[in-house]
Amino acid sequence: MDTEGLRTVLRLVCSKQPSFMLDIMETLEGGGPEEQPGSESRTAPSWCICTYCREMPTDREKVCCGKTKQNWQSRLPDFYTVVLDELVLEVAMRYYNDVLAEPRDDNINRSRRYAAYRQFIMWVHGKLGAGNRKVIPSCCVRRIRDTFPEPSGQYVGYLEGVMD
Incomplete structure (x- = not known):
């Protein structure tokens, strides 16, 4: 297959399942964002990659996103655009x-x-529903909570569905 054919296939795969782009980026050396300058030192839990x-x-x-430091799922530009951008969320x-x-809801950060x-x-993951639920990786939950904090510091966390 020629280069243009590979590009076409890559566009098709990523349009059908955008999260595959994360795996592709992980294979590229230096393909992801670096740790933000000035961020605090981190002691990760033993289960975190x-x-x-x-x-x-x-x-x-x-649950961890399982990505390398260069490709943290919660630090990708698409994560900001799709998950944290206030206009998109509105x-x-x-x-x-x-x-x-x-x-x-009157509590804008909770909303x-x-x-x-x-x-x-x-x-x-695409559309989920009853009996088909997923846990969001801790690093992504952390980024969301850091961006839209609860003043009390108390969060609900993952709730099992009725059919889980």
Whole structure:
């Protein structure tokens, strides 16, 4: 297959499953963002590979993105665009509230966190639902919580579905 054919196949694969791009980037040397300058030193839990996770309250939540330091899933430009961008989250929240006919939550950080979790799941796994749930990697949860913190520091965490 020629170079243009490979590019076409890569575009098709990534359009069908965007998270594959993360795996492709990991294979490229120096293909991801570096640790942000001035960030605090990290002591990662023993189950963490990316070195950005923090300890989680339940064993079920102790999930790492499994990426190298150069390709932390939570530090990719697409993560910011899809999961943390406030305008994207605003549109996602309006759509979600409209579809479910739910009133808007007055706690803006809680609303944005919840929308960011949904955006991450849709970006990486596609549509999920009852009996088909996924745990968000700790490093990604950390980045979302650091961006949209709860003043009390108390978070709900992963909740099992009725059919899980």
